[in-house]
Amino acid sequence: MSKVVILRCDSYDYEKVRAVVIKAVDLLGGPGIFITSGEKILLKPNLLSADSPEKCVTTHPMVFRAVADVFQRAGAILSYGDSPAFQSPGSVARKTGIAEVANQMSIELADFVNGEEVSFPQAIQNKRLTIAKGVLEAEGVISIAKLKTHGFAKMTGAIKNQFGCIPGTLKGEFHVKLPDIESFANMLVDINRYIKPRLYVMDGIMAMEGNGPRGGRPFNMKIVLLSTDPVALDATVCRIVNLEPQYVPTIVAGHRAGLGTYLEDDIELLGDPLESFTSSDFNVKREPLISYKPRKTLNMLRNAIVPKPVIDTDKCIKCGICVKMCPVIPKAVNWQDDNRDKPPRHMYKNCIRCFCCQELCPESAIDLKVPIIRKILLRK
Ligand code: SF4
Ligand code: SF4
Known part of the structure; x- marks a missing residue:
């Protein structure tokens, strides 16, 4: 035990x-x-x-x-x-x-x-x-x-x-x-x-x-x-x-x-x-995780079912931490036309859904959006 x-x-x-x-x-x-x-x-x-x-x-x-x-x-x-x-x-x-x-x-x-x-x-x-x-x-x-x-x-x-x-x-x-x-x-x-x-x-x-x-x-x-x-x-x-x-x-x-x-x-x-202590009102995602092995052929399926990081441009202070911490090359979140006066933008085709950008954003400006197909699949 x-x-x-x-x-x-x-x-x-x-x-x-x-x-x-x-x-x-x-x-x-x-x-x-x-x-x-x-x-x-x-x-x-x-x-x-x-x-x-x-x-x-x-x-x-x-x-x-x-x-x-x-x-x-x-x-x-x-x-x-x-x-x-x-x-x-x-x-x-x-x-x-x-x-x-x-x-x-x-x-x-x-x-x-x-x-x-x-x-x-x-x-x-x-x-x-x-x-x-x-x-x-x-x-x-x-x-x-x-x-x-x-x-x-x-x-x-x-x-x-x-x-x-x-x-x-x-x-x-x-x-x-x-x-x-x-x-x-x-x-x-x-x-x-x-x-x-x-x-x-x-x-x-x-x-x-x-x-x-x-x-x-x-x-x-x-x-x-x-x-x-x-x-x-x-x-x-x-x-x-x-x-x-x-x-x-x-x-x-x-x-x-x-x-x-x-x-x-x-x-x-x-x-x-x-x-x-039980707290059912604690805000956590309670649905099963859907994993995937990223391969090019699976990218469409992945984009359909795995949550994606989305920037709330009203909250973004353009600090660039998400850009700095994105681990893939080329970056899957980056400045638009190298312009640091605008919020960065995601390029989902490069994104491996590691969520480092969401994890480290100091303003809680990046949320994880659940794709509609996944919502339908998980509806009981
Ligand atoms: S880490 Fe957050 S606040 Fe900073 S640039 Fe990225 S989205 Fe904007
Ligand atoms: S989820 Fe990961 S790979 Fe995708 S943009 Fe954020 S840090 Fe980059």
Whole structure:
């Protein structure tokens, strides 16, 4: 049985968060189950982009602080880090409030800029991976994810949090090499199976719904979850938001690879009752994912069924982040006639539907539009 702890926490008041994290770790056996005194442990929060904590894009600094406090008191020598989508780890850590907490607690920022190639023969998708040096230098990892919706993967949670262990621009290359979601999910599972975080913590006190993982709306879910099984943890979150776990590719891939289980009967829930959190009004796409292997002959079919990113020109501030982050060559979203005074435009025939543009738009100006044929097909 995999154990998942669910505890209510209604605000980021530090003493409340700390009490919840202490209780949750104790329900799993206490900090000594996860670390021994003197070990070098890396804390891996979600630092997607330089946004303030109120935007709910990144792990809240009070959750980071509470987890750090529990394991620092147990004798761990802590470091922390993540590889943001396009800014430096240090600048994102400062803007998100994590750096301030880390500095107060003398927790060093690990090297997430440079990576080393490692061999992982048991991998399903990637037998060679480039992992951030800061991860490899640690003896153990504790993952501290944020509960959010995600355009490409539906939900971003415990499993997907480790994508940030791939340094810098290499992450974008994965979208080009593995444009179909099944392969991409297998790669995310490979990263988790290689790194083997000892504990997965999820900050869902203020989650993100809708146009996540950067442009969605805060949702006061009042929840903190902990588990050693990221598949069970993510599946439990799905049950809370009334989403079938089997519709989330990382959960299916993780279950298949033996990273964990999504089966309800194989998950023991501890803490507060799951029913007291269920939120059917949480805005997430609940229909099945339709995947495709991009080949020229399938492009028409793909365009007919897979959602496409569309720019709301009224919201666009012409920052160019979508253009910069589009990983394909030639760019599938670009300036019109090189004119930066007009919003960029999508060229769907080049687009691999990785949704990096939607993921990183700072103004929530890119939405995913579901093609009409797909709406008809999914109508019950
Ligand atoms: S990232 Fe968003 S705001 Fe910036 S140019 Fe693209 S659509 Fe406009
Ligand atoms: S336009 Fe957006 S969804 Fe399409 S390939 Fe570029 S970043 Fe990915």
